[in-house]
Amino acid sequence: MQTVTLNNGVQMPILGFGVFQIPDDETQAAVEAALAAGYRHLDTAASYGNEAAVGAAIKASGIAREDLFITTKLWIQHAPTGSVQDDTRRAFENSLSRLGLDYLDLYLIHQPLGDYYSEWRAMQDLHKEGLARAIGVSNFHPDRLVDLIDHNEIVPAVNQIETHPFHQRAADQALMRERGVQIESWGPFAEGKNNLFTDPVLSAIAEAHGKSVAQVVLRWLIQREVVVIPKSVRPDRMAENLDVFGFELTEEQMSQIATLDTGASLFFDHRDPAMVSWLGGRRYN
Ligand SMILES: NC(=O)c1ccc[n+]([C@@H]2O[C@H](COP(=O)([O-])OP(=O)(O)OC[C@H]3O[C@@H](n4cnc5c(N)ncnc54)[C@H](OP(=O)(O)O)[C@@H]3O)[C@@H](O)[C@H]2O)c1
Numbered sequence: 001m002q003t004v005t006l007n008n009g010v011q012m013p014i015l016g017f018g019v020f021q022i023p024d025d026e027t028q029a030a031v032e033a034a035l036a037a038g039y040r041h042l043d044t045a046a047s048y049g050n051e052a053a054v055g056a057a058i059k060a061s062g063i064a065r066e067d068l069f070i071t072t073k074l075w076i077q078h079a080p081t082g083s084v085q086d087d088t089r090r091a092f093e094n095s096l097s098r099l100g101l102d103y104l105d106l107y108l109i110h111q112p113l114g115d116y117y118s119e120w121r122a123m124q125d126l127h128k129e130g131l132a133r134a135i136g137v138s139n140f141h142p143d144r145l146v147d148l149i150d151h152n153e154i155v156p157a158v159n160q161i162e163t164h165p166f167h168q169r170a171a172d173q174a175l176m177r178e179r180g181v182q183i184e185s186w187g188p189f190a191e192g193k194n195n196l197f198t199d200p201v202l203s204a205i206a207e208a209h210g211k212s213v214a215q216v217v218l219r220w221l222i223q224r225e226v227v228v229i230p231k232s233v234r235p236d237r238m239a240e241n242l243d244v245f246g247f248e249l250t251e252e253q254m255s256q257i258a259t260l261d262t263g264a265s266l267f268f269d270h271r272d273p274a275m276v277s278w279l280g281g282r283r284y285n
Contacts, residue, residue: 002014002222002245007155007180007181010133012041012105014227014228015241016041016069016071016227017229018043018231019031019044019048020043020045020186026233031057033235035063037238039242041068041229043160044073044099045073046075046094046284047075047282051095051098054070055100058070059100069105071107073109074091076114076280077091084115084119085122086122088119089126092104092131106136107126107134107136108135108136108137108138108158108160109138109140111139112137112140112141113270113279114280116148117148117152121152134158136158136182137160138186141172141271142176149181155180156181159172159181161183163186163221164187164189166194166260167190167262167263167264170258183226183227184227189214196213198213199213202216205253209247211244214241215241222245
């Protein structure tokens with residue numbers, strides 16, 4: 001598997017398997033199928049409610065721990081103990097225990113909301129103790145990302161953000177590259193919104209290569225050096241989504257896909273006060 005090298009030297013597989021919105025009782029079977037198909041990089045989150053099922057699949061697979069790359073995410077801490085730093089450590093320990101692991105490959109702050117500076121300080125400690133090989137963030141716009149970098153010791157290794165043909169994030173990626181932060185796409189297929197799977201530009205390119213639209217989208221992201229974590233509960237699609245290393249898009253095809261960018265989210269705006277309040281009010285752990 002092709003990897004990217006994070007800013008602390010850790011190798012991260014450029015393609016993994018996401019488990020958002022897979023119901024808890026279906027997650028173990030889905031992750032077991034993904035591991036059997038050849039995925040070695042898994043992406044979950046405390047807020048997905050399925051870390052234990054991911055852990056059960058890892059255990060059942062018998063795959064050596066060092067051959068896996070496991071990411072989970074910290075939900076916004078509400079400081080019931082009065083210390084966001086202490087609560088972050090407790091949330092980390094809970095995630096680790098649900099996953100049945102003794103370290104993580106990547107631990108992400110899920111949302112740029114609440115007291116994420118305290119969360120980050122706790123995560124820096126977890127990293128220094130060897131409990132998280134890399135730490136990073138998710139859903140950070142460039143201004144928030146730069147502020148976090150400028151006022152802390154460790155530069156996030158990764159920023160996982162919505163990135164797909166209709167929201168391409170080229171300027172964000174350029175800024176992240178300058179600052180040593182790896183871009184990772186969530187929602188590579190925009191969850192099928194905007195009729196992505198029948199889009200005429202993507203379909204024509206897919207036809208030219210004898211590939212599917214899904215494969216073209218993943219290939220386009222990988223050629224841009226964006227880490228991808230497509231989700232599917234179907235073993236045939238899991239295999240299809242892994243099979244994206246045997247062909248290459250031309251510069252012209254890359255430019256054609258660039259024209260699909262709308263520059264806007266298809267999901268939600270992290271700067272909309274109503275959304276900030278809604279997300280901030282959610283409780284997980
Ligand atoms: N950090 C964040 O805030 C955040 C937010 C969202 C997602 N994520 C992460 O990113 C991962 C991926 O994003 P996502 O799950 O939202 O959406 P996605 O990967 O863009 O799309 C998943 C959808 O595409 C379908 N699909 C998958 N492969 C396909 C194929 N080859 N052909 C046709 N349809 C296909 C799936 O259906 P089937 O399952 O029926 O195949 C599912 O409906 C998540 O699982 C999660 O790990 C992170």
